[in-house]
Amino acid sequence: QLPLVESGGGLVQPGGSLRLSCAASGLTVDRYAIGWFRQVPGKEREGVSCISSSGGSTYYADSVKGRFTISRDNAKNTVYLQMNSLNVEDVAVYYCAARYRLSGCGLMESQYNYWGQGTQVTVSS
Numbered sequence: 395q396l397p398l399v400e401s402g403g404g405l406v407q408p409g410g411s412l413r414l415s416c417a418a419s420g421l422t423v424d425r426y427a428i429g430w431f432r433q434v435p436g437k438e439r440e441g442v443s444c445i446s447s448s449g450g451s452t453y454y455a456d457s458v459k460g461r462f463t464i465s466r467d468n469a470k471n472t473v474y475l476q477m478n479s480l481n482v483e484d485v486a487v488y489y490c491a492a493r494y495r496l497s498g499c500g501l502m503e504s505q506y507n508y509w510g511q512g513t514q515v516t517v518s519s
Contacts, residue, residue: 404515408519411476414515434485440455441455462476480515487512487515488512491506491508
């Protein structure tokens with residue numbers, strides 16, 4: 395069983411919103427830095443956002459600043475990515491990833507060692 399399971403992807407019109415969830419099992423999200431990444435076929439995986447284990451630090455890629463918000467619900471052991479004002483450039487498979495007590499958090503794929511299976515986000519009219 396994967397320790398991280400993403401959900402919430404789907405089809406949305408340009409300008410619409412989606413909220414992705416990253417549910418953890420076997421690990422406690424408040425002890426891990428959690429990152430969101432996305433990938434389109436033929437391109438490298440791109441870091442989108444992350445939240446530190448303390449929750450005190452969050453980071454966003456320039457391409458999503460002001461539109462995406464990362465948050466965490468410790469009681470549900472789940473991390474969310476609220477995505478607003480979606481456009482066609484946001485189409486990708488979105489993955490969440492975890493790293494135990496990573497200092498702060500980062501948007502580099504190599505910083506994380508637990509990954510989910512991904513959820514597809516499609517933006518189309």
